[in-house]
Amino acid sequence: xxxxxxxxxxxxxxxLLALLMASGAAPGAAQAADPIRIGVVTPLSGTYAxxxxxxxxxxxxxxKEVNAAGGVMGRQIELLFEDEEANPAVATxxxxxxxxxxxxxxLTGTVNSGSTLAVGQLAERNGRLxxxxxxxxxxxxxxxxxxxxxxxxxxxxxxxxxxxxxxxKDKPKAKVYYLGPDYEMGRSTVAAFKSAAEKTGxxxxxxxxxxxxxxxxxxxxxxxxxxxxxxLYTSTAGNDTVRLxxxxxxxxxxxxxxxxxxxxxxxxxxIGAIGKAADGFVTGVGYSAELATPENQAFVAAFRKEYxxxxxxxxxxxxxLIGFFKAAVEKAGGTDTDTLRxxxxxxxxxxxxxxxxxxxxxxxxxQDMYAVRIASDGTSNRFDVVGTVPGDAxxxxxxxxxx
Amino acid sequence: MPEATTLRTLSDPGHAGxxxxxxxxxxxxxxxxxxxxxxxxFAAVAWATGNGFYLRLATEALIFAGLAMxxxxxxxxxxxxxxxxxxxxxxGAYVSALVLxxxxxxxxxxxxxxxxxxxMAGLIGGVIANRVKGVYxxxxxxxxxxxxxxxxxxxxxxxxxxxxxxxxxxxxxxxxVSLDTADPLSFFLLVLGLTVTAYAGLSYLMDAPFGRTLAAxxxxxxxxxxxxxxAWRYKLAVYVLAACVAALAGALYPMLRGFVSPELMFFETSxxxxxxxxxxxxxxxxxPVMGSLLLTALRSVVGSWTEHHLxxxxxxxxxxxxxxxxxxxxxxxxxLSRRGEAGRTAP
Numbered sequence: 001x002x003x004x005x006x007x008x009x010x011x012x013x014x015x016l017l018a019l020l021m022a023s024g025a026a027p028g029a030a031q032a033a034d035p036i037r038i039g040v041v042t043p044l045s046g047t048y049a050x051x052x053x054x055x056x057x058x059x060x061x062x063x064k065e066v067n068a069a070g071g072v073m074g075r076q077i078e079l080l081f082e083d084e085e086a087n088p089a090v091a092t093x094x095x096x097x098x099x100x101x102x103x104x105x106x107l108t109g110t111v112n113s114g115s116t117l118a119v120g121q122l123a124e125r126n127g128r129l130x131x132x133x134x135x136x137x138x139x140x141x142x143x144x145x146x147x148x149x150x151x152x153x154x155x156x157x158x159x160x161x162x163x164x165x166x167x168x169k170d171k172p173k174a175k176v177y178y179l180g181p182d183y184e185m186g187r188s189t190v191a192a193f194k195s196a197a198e199k200t201g202x203x204x205x206x207x208x209x210x211x212x213x214x215x216x217x218x219x220x221x222x223x224x225x226x227x228x229x230x231x232l233y234t235s236t237a238g239n240d241t242v243r244l245x246x247x248x249x250x251x252x253x254x255x256x257x258x259x260x261x262x263x264x265x266x267x268x269x270x271i272g273a274i275g276k277a278a279d280g281f282v283t284g285v286g287y288s289a290e291l292a293t294p295e296n297q298a299f300v301a302a303f304r305k306e307y308x309x310x311x312x313x314x315x316x317x318x319x320x321l322i323g324f325f326k327a328a329v330e331k332a333g334g335t336d337t338d339t340l341r342x343x344x345x346x347x348x349x350x351x352x353x354x355x356x357x358x359x360x361x362x363x364x365x366x367q368d369m370y371a372v373r374i375a376s377d378g379t380s381n382r383f384d385v386v387g388t389v390p391g392d393a394x395x396x397x398x399x400x401x402x403x
Numbered sequence: 404m405p406e407a408t409t410l411r412t413l414s415d416p417g418h419a420g421x422x423x424x425x426x427x428x429x430x431x432x433x434x435x436x437x438x439x440x441x442x443x444x445f446a447a448v449a450w451a452t453g454n455g456f457y458l459r460l461a462t463e464a465l466i467f468a469g470l471a472m473x474x475x476x477x478x479x480x481x482x483x484x485x486x487x488x489x490x491x492x493x494x495g496a497y498v499s500a501l502v503l504x505x506x507x508x509x510x511x512x513x514x515x516x517x518x519x520x521x522x523m524a525g526l527i528g529g530v531i532a533n534r535v536k537g538v539y540x541x542x543x544x545x546x547x548x549x550x551x552x553x554x555x556x557x558x559x560x561x562x563x564x565x566x567x568x569x570x571x572x573x574x575x576x577x578x579x580v581s582l583d584t585a586d587p588l589s590f591f592l593l594v595l596g597l598t599v600t601a602y603a604g605l606s607y608l609m610d611a612p613f614g615r616t617l618a619a620x621x622x623x624x625x626x627x628x629x630x631x632x633x634a635w636r637y638k639l640a641v642y643v644l645a646a647c648v649a650a651l652a653g654a655l656y657p658m659l660r661g662f663v664s665p666e667l668m669f670f671e672t673s674x675x676x677x678x679x680x681x682x683x684x685x686x687x688x689x690x691p692v693m694g695s696l697l698l699t700a701l702r703s704v705v706g707s708w709t710e711h712h713l714x715x716x717x718x719x720x721x722x723x724x725x726x727x728x729x730x731x732x733x734x735x736x737x738x739l740s741r742r743g744e745a746g747r748t749a750p
Binding site: 044045081082083087088089092093094096097100101112113114117118120121122125137139144183184185 | 454455456459460463556557558559563564565566568569572585660661662664665666667671703706707710711712713
């Protein structure tokens with residue numbers, strides 16, 4: 001047993017802590033020269049940390065540029081980061097701290113949809129606004145929409161609409177087979193794309209769902225071949241995609257078959273392991289670092305210079321958010337919640353991804369969507385833009401009824 | 404992950420014999436009383452300075468303290484390591500959320516429904532888990548919780564991975580008076596009152612013959628039948644009791660945060676509860692409460708300071724296992740009793 005590692009003062013631990021905690025708050029009346037504070041609740045540790053890293057880089061780069069150019073109405077932007085561990089229970093606690101203790105004017109960064117929904121509700125109860133730059137669950141701007149939540153990135157429906165649109169143009173009347181991971185999100189992603197593809201004339205030849213983390217996909221290859229599809233749609237992610245595509249390649253199934261999929265199926269994280277088997281994979285997405293616009297090329301060059309890597313979708317959407325916020329604050333003349341909300345509704349702004357417009361009816365950004373094809377020779381990869389779907393064609397109806 | 408066998412040896416020495424009972428147990432209750440006064444002092448300071456956030460953070464710590472107490476009942480008093488206590492916590496949270504959102508915004512109805520659900524699920528889980536002992540018990544409880552968490556995660560009617568939002572803030576009625584869960588101070592005091600009640604009730608029960616029998620099971624389960632007791636029944640009873648405590652604690656969560664998500668049932672939640680108990684003091688009931696407050700405060704402060712906060716919590720856990728083998732409360736008690744002895748010997 002130890003020689004009592006705690007000092008005598010430990011008796012006073014609880015009240016001391018209480019005092020410490022209570023004195024931690026910094027009440028500050030906002031003056032014109034005060035910085036505008038933006039809270040960022042994003043996963044900085046755990047599985048989603050690579051996404052949180054892109055969010056952080058995108059926001060920091062944009063903030064640096066805005067501040068260097070004189071800030072927003074003469075006020076500098078200050079970012080306050082908190083780790084949400086991709087857990088809504090942690091995210092709400094951290095967001096509440098940012099709202100009530102740090103008195104942030106705006107909040108962003110949540111990655112998984114559960115965190116965005118929970119923090120959105122918290123924002124409503126605290127009378128502040130938030131925006132997500134990553135979550136793509138349709139619910140956030142449809143049946144669970146909130147007057148205090150904005151989404152500047154493309155939702156799942158826009159991604160599948162864009163992909164279906166490209167498919168109808170490039171491979172009219174395609175015979176499509178679907179292979180998804182067997183859990184709620186995997187199934188709903190397949191269902192969403194299936195209905196979009198069938199609307200644009202594609203023919204469904206069958207579907208199969210494999211358990212998450214499957215080691216062997218060859219058991220599904222018989223059904224796949226028997227259905228004789230010209231296109232395979234998949235919504236697997238991470239290492240599941242690695243195994244699926246490499247095994248298909250080993251079985252020679254990639255010949256005469258176009259593989260399309262959800263935007264998270266092949267990413268910068270797993271493309272190295274997939275290697276040459278990723279060649280020709282097409283997805284519908286809101287951004288590619290290969291976009292040839294001057295805005296994007298300047299953004300990619302600045303991003304590479306600062307962080308020595310290319311931005312991905314999350315980095316680009318997060319970068320664009322600061323422009324959105326700046327434009328809205330300048331239009332509103334301040335950060336008051338109600339006037340800021342009014343200013344954000346219907347606002348159009350420029351991003352590396354092209355011009356975006358925030359739809360007033362459901363707080364979902366409308367943007368041009370891209371069909372992106374991967375060109376891979378096994379060592380280096382490019383995400384080539386092979387088609388553009390205009391924002392209006394991909395956005396879909398406004399299904400939000402709350403405001 | 405420490406093994407169940409090593410954890411058993413960490414439990415408190417407070418049950419050595421009836422003669423030493425009063426002198427050994429009283430300091431624990433003193434500690435609880437000091438804690439209560441400190442908590443009320445904290446509430447007063449936080450209220451006076453208008454710090455709703457810290458009151459709500461402390462409320463959350465007390466809610467997770469309820470979960471930790473339920474782990475302590477099993478680990479500290481009976482010697483059963485549960486790695487799946489979040490199952491009952493999450494169940495209580497979901498039942499409470501559904502009742503408040505879809506049936507009626509009634510505090511008492513939500514608590515009753517959570518208690519009922521926790522008791523039933525605890526009975527089923529207890530019958531399954533108590534078929535085996537030691538590390539296998541730990542694995543079964545872990546597995547049960549994983550199955551439940553994955554089921555919720557994939558059930559669209561329960562919000563699947565997104566969880567459920569829109570749980571209303573409610574008024575809690577006590578006859579003529581009522582308080583509002585949206586008011587940080589009132590809700591903190593309510594949860595503090597419930598925690599103290601749970602502590603008092605469970606301490607009493609652990610001092611009663613029921614608790615003595617559990618201590619006997621922890622010491623040597625094979626000899627318990629020779630004393631005329633059915634060890635299996637007692638283990639099932641304490642398992643159901645722990646499930647009920649966890650479910651009631653869970654039922655408070657959506658009232659505080661307004662949502663539930665499957666993460667509440669994940670292993671992270673169960674694992675944190677075990678860490679809380681070990682840091683606070685196994686087999687003391689007040690230890691888990693203090694551990695929960697300490698760790699919640701640390702996570703909040705350190706988490707804002709660095710993203711490597713999990714390392715800090717991990718190091719604290721290891722240090723307390725190595726140096727404070729009876730946890731925070733054990734160290735405090737040793738200090739109190741030494742001072743008491745010193746007072747007696749000195750003129």
